[in-house]
Amino acid sequence: MLAVATMVAGAGAMAAVGEGKGAQPLPGVSDPRQAHIDYMLKCQGCHRPDGTGSAESAPPLRNMVARFLGVEGGRSFIARVPGVAMTDLDDRRLAQLLNWALYRFDPDHMSPAFQPFTAEEIARLRAQPLRLERIEVRERLLARMEQEQAPGK
Amino acid sequence: MAGFDKFAERLTRNLARGSSRRSLLAWIGGTVTGAAALPVLPVSRAVASEHGGGGGARASQSTGNIQDPGDPASCDYWRYCAIDGFLCTCCGGTVSSCPPGTEMSPITWIGTCTNPADNRAYIISYNDCCGLSSCGQCMCNRNEGDRPQVRPQSNNDYNWCLGTESAVYNCSTAIIIGVALDS
Known part of the structure; x- marks a missing residue:
């Protein structure tokens, strides 16, 4: 029962963030409500309502997903992972969903210079989906992140 | 001769x-x-049998809400349109809660079902209950929107007891988490 309550509360909070009238429009997200519902239908089952994911099935988005934008190859990686590239949404809605998820789950790592994904870019990237090599590619990108952050610390 | x-x-x-x-x-x-x-x-x-399998003499249940019509202990209940498993309503739980002794999986199979009361599509989360052996009551397998295993994120034949202490499947719930957009 606690899990249910948490889930419902999580969904409610997300709705408030995504659909608040006074909220700033997110770049590359023309319809935040549609993006949120697409997230619920296509992603949330594994990545969970709050984007924390799980070790067994889907890596976390929360405080993580936008870090990929900062390393070489990371931007294409998040559009080419199987769950994104092969989901049955058209290019425009998939681009919107990715932009929405980046701002929703990892605002702290979003650069002001971020260029939102466009339908054209998504169409190009999803034509070459990652398959089993996704784990290896992700490991490599994580290592790159660590390297690039080390000198700054 | x-x-x-x-x-x-x-x-x-x-x-x-x-x-x-x-x-x-x-x-x-x-x-x-x-x-x-x-x-x-x-x-x-x-x-x-009834729609989707299951059956057997069983007292009918009601949500008590005219906006949520039907019998949650029957496979024909509207929220079960994409379910594949034992109904928790027949296993000591309810349509949105797990039987005692089981743990609800946070990783779920999600689909949409049309509510006959208002003809709108609701987003339904089929959270599995895990930790006890299969309930064995009210098997219900309707699978609307189910895709083959080459699309694992849209396939409900997997064991969705993930992220729980035990991966042993007991039964399935059907929780409303939102209203889908018309498109």
Whole structure:
């Protein structure tokens, strides 16, 4: 029962963030409500309502997903992972969903210079989906992140 | 002995003369088709099971809400349109909670079902309950929107007991988490 309550509360909070009238429009997200519902239908089952994911099935988005934008190859990686590239949404809605998820789950790592994904870019990237090599590619990108952050610390 | 022989011969010859091989084939064909068609008749089906499997005498349940019509202990209940598993309502839980002793999986199979009360599509999360062995009551397998295993994120044949202490499957709930957009 606690899990249910948490889930419902999580969904409610997300709705408030995504659909608040006074909220700033997110770049590359023309319809935040549609993006949120697409997230619920296509992603949330594994990545969970709050984007924390799980070790067994889907890596976390929360405080993580936008870090990929900062390393070489990371931007294409998040559009080419199987769950994104092969989901049955058209290019425009998939681009919107990715932009929405980046701002929703990892605002702290979003650069002001971020260029939102466009339908054209998504169409190009999803034509070459990652398959089993996704784990290896992700490991490599994580290592790159660590390297690039080390000198700054 | 010869008389018996003659009698048998006459019988066989009479039979061969009086009936064609084609009529025998037609008779066998008709019987086979008829036997196969019998269970397809609606009378037989209605007795055998309800929609999606399951069945058995069971007291009906109600949500008590006219906006949420139907019997949650029946496979025909609207929220079960994409379910594949045992109904928690028959296993000591409810349509949105797990039976005692089980843990609800946070990783779920999600689909949409149309509510007959308002004809809107609701987003339904089929959270599995895990940690006890299979409940075995009210099997319900409707699978609308289910995709083959080459699309793992849209396939409900997997064990969705992920992120729980135990991966042993007990039963499935059907929780409303939102209203889908018309498109």
